[in-house]
Amino acid sequence: MNCPRLRLRYYSTSHFNQRIMHLKHASGATKVDDALQVFDEMLQRQPPPSIIQFNQLITVVVKTRHYSTALSLYKQMKLMGIPTDLYAMNISINCHCRLNQVTYAFAILATIFKQGQPPSLTTYNTLINGLVLADRVVEAVEMFKKLLREKLCEPNPITFGTIINGLCKVGYTSKALELLRFMEASSCKPCVAQYNTIIGSLCKDKMVDDALQLFANMTEKGVLADVITYNSLVQGLCNFGRETEAAKMLIDMEKEGLSPTVNTFNILVNAFCKQGSVKDAELAVQSMVRRGLHPDVITYNALIDGYCLRGEIDEAENVLDGMVERDIVPNIITYSSLINGYCKNKRIDEARHLFQEIQDKGLIPNIITYSTMLQGLFQSGNPAAAREFFNEMQTKGQTPSLCTYRILFYGMCKNSQCSDALALFRSLGSEELMKDIVLYNILIDGCSKCGKPNLGMDLFDELSSKGLKPTVWTYTVMIPVYFQEGLLEKGKELVRRMEENGCLPDRVTYCVIVQELLKKNEPREAENFLKEMLSRGFFPDSSTFSMVLHLIPNVGKDSRLRSIFQKLTSEERMAE
DNA sequence: ATAGGGTTAG
Known part of the structure; x- marks a missing residue:
């Protein structure tokens, strides 16, 4: 009896309760391991603690998204002969759903029926959500309808919310809105979560005015907006270049007694930076600090990138110093922006140096970091070094992205290597690359800049067979192609034809046609x-x-x- | 005790 493992058996129930409570609020790397430790001790105890305590503990593991671990714990309990309950099975169903094992989840439903007990509403909600997570929205809707038809249980706002979420996910935002209207008319009134799902989806669909309308509707119905509602709207407005309205939204939410979060400010800071007004972004940061909020790595990264995009590398370096002083650790995104800043300033040696230095520090560059360096090497007028770098990154296991190829082909064409670029493009035979109109634009433009208009025409002619629709940019780069071939009429006609095809000529198109005509x-x-x-x-x-x-x-x-x-x-x- | 809404940065 002096074996320490056995002594644990005498821990009381309340002892475990306390430790579970403590774990719930704990944060840090050891959380899961600590939970596993408690689990082992609970498993040893005779008589075993209640299933409720086991469920509570396993929920802690689930919340850290260690779903397989959670399932293995239930398996151990089963081996020890500890009986489970419906809660345990619902939690297991959720874990299988999160692991994309919907089949196993439904197997547990079958077990529930076999045991002669009715599943709960939570069981159904979890399964429907599992289908949504697996992108099987049609089946999710079918199951929802079956629930109603066979009166298996009375749906609650979560059931509706899950279906609304699924519909939005596959782009059926208007169907989701219909369902919301149905809820409003029924006794199962929607709450802020259901409105938020649709508001967020409308914002993503670039229908921010509809989102604002729904927001007004919701308020009229007495449903109070929360931080998520406001953050979605702020994001939606910013995506549309409506930063001023977004900033006003932030004031509105405070009037409603809601405190903006670091996220709310980050959305604004980022939007101002992207728009080119880092000044306004800095003001937004000041106002978040005044409210007692602490800028985080995302805030600083947005500022650094903002300055780098403007080529104001010194300012970016100042921000970096500031964040380090405040113990915010720069990450790979921070350094990728800075590398971009050095490249934009033609300080390629400093970019290379930083690229090496972060690796010495143990940071692992990702495809965006590599692509940024690649672009810098091309811009520094060293295509040979760029090509070498491109090969090297692949030997290091980096798979070039679409963006990498755009940079590569653009760089090669800029350096009079359009034939090589084209040969490489053909030899890759990549479906993804051949579906990208931007890449075609780069290649067509490259061919004309290299004085090979016939190659550009070939590329343009193959667009329709690839199912690609020319953009304003495509038509614009084609003008010099025709002019180089002496086909002035075709060039002029193109400006008319693009309009017929729904592409209005823009400032660049007109500048190009005017210049080409003057040259001729x-x-x-x-x-x-x-x-x-x-x-x-x-x-x-x-x-x-x-x-x-x-x-x-x-x-x-x-x-x-x-x-x-x-x-x-x-x-x-x-x-x- | 189990199920639903959003995460903004290169």
């Missing part, structure tokens, strides 16, 4: 396009503008064009 000594034609461009509210960029000034004598016998140009030239003088 067609000032009258150029002027026609220029007029059309101006009438559509586009202004020439500086290179087009100076070409126009030099090559069109007495620009604009037409008074409107002349007045626009007089205005432009005077503005330019003022800027000088």
Whole structure:
């Protein structure tokens, strides 16, 4: 009896309760191991603790997402002859669902029936959610209908919410909205969670105004928005470039007595940075600090990236120093942004140095880090080093992404290697690459820049057979291709044709056609396009503008064009 | 005690 393992048998029930409670609130790396330790002791105790305690403990393991471990614990209990209950089976069903083992989950349902007990509503909800998680939304809906039809149980808001979530997941947001309306009319009233699912989905579908409408509806019905509602809306507005409204939303939520979280601010900070106004992002950070919130690694990374995108590497370095001072540990994303910043500033040696240094520190570069370096090497005018780097990254086990290939092919074409790029593109025979219109745009543009317009035409001609739809960008890069081949009519016709195909020419398209026509000594034609461009509210960029000034004598016998140009030239003088 | 909503950064 002096064996320590056996002595544990005398621990009281309340002893385990305390330890389970403690584990629930614990955080850290040893949480699961500690739970397993407690489990072993519980298993040893005679008589065994109640199934409720086992379920509580295993729930701790489930919450850390160690589903297989949780299932193995139930297996051990079974071996020890400890009987389980419906709760235990529901938890097991959930674990199998999370592990993408819906078949096993349904096997447990069969066991429940075999034991002669009715499954609970939770059993059904968990299974329906399992089908949704497995992208088997149609089956989830079928099961839901069967539940109603055979009156197996009365659905609750969670049942509806799960189906709403599934419908949104597969893009049937309007069906989800119908179901929500059904709930509103029924006695099973929706709560904020169901509204949030649809609001989030509408925002993802770029229907942020509909999301705002639903938000208003919800409030009218007396359902109070929570932080998740506001965060979704802030995100939705930011995705649409509506940062000002998003910032206003943040004030609104405070008026409602809800405190914005670090996430709320991070969404705004990131949006301001992406939009180019790091100043506003810094102001947002200040206001989050004033509210007692602590910026985290995501906040700092957004700022660093914002500065790097603007090429303000010194500012980015300052932010890095600041975060380190506050004990926030920079991660691979932080350093990838900085590497990008150095590359953008043509400081390739510093980029390479940092790339090496982080690896010495034990950080593992990922495909984005490698792609950033690759781009930097090409931009530094060293295509040979870039190619070598590209091969090296693959020997290190990095699989190039679509983005990597875009960088590679763009870099090769920029360095007069469009034939090599094309040969590589063909030899890869990758389905993913051949479905990417952006890559085609890069290659077509590359061919024309390399003086191989015939290759560009071949690429353009194969688009339709690949099921690819040309974009504004595609049509725009095709103009110089036709012009190089001397097919001026086809080039001009393309500008008409793209419009018929639902691609309105943009500023770049007009700049390109005007410049190409001027190069081919067609000032009258150029002027026609220029007029059309101006009438559509586009202004020439500086290179087009100076070409126009030099090559069109007495620009604009037409008074409107002349007045626009007089205005432009005077503005330019003022800027000088 | 078990089931549902969102995670923002390269």
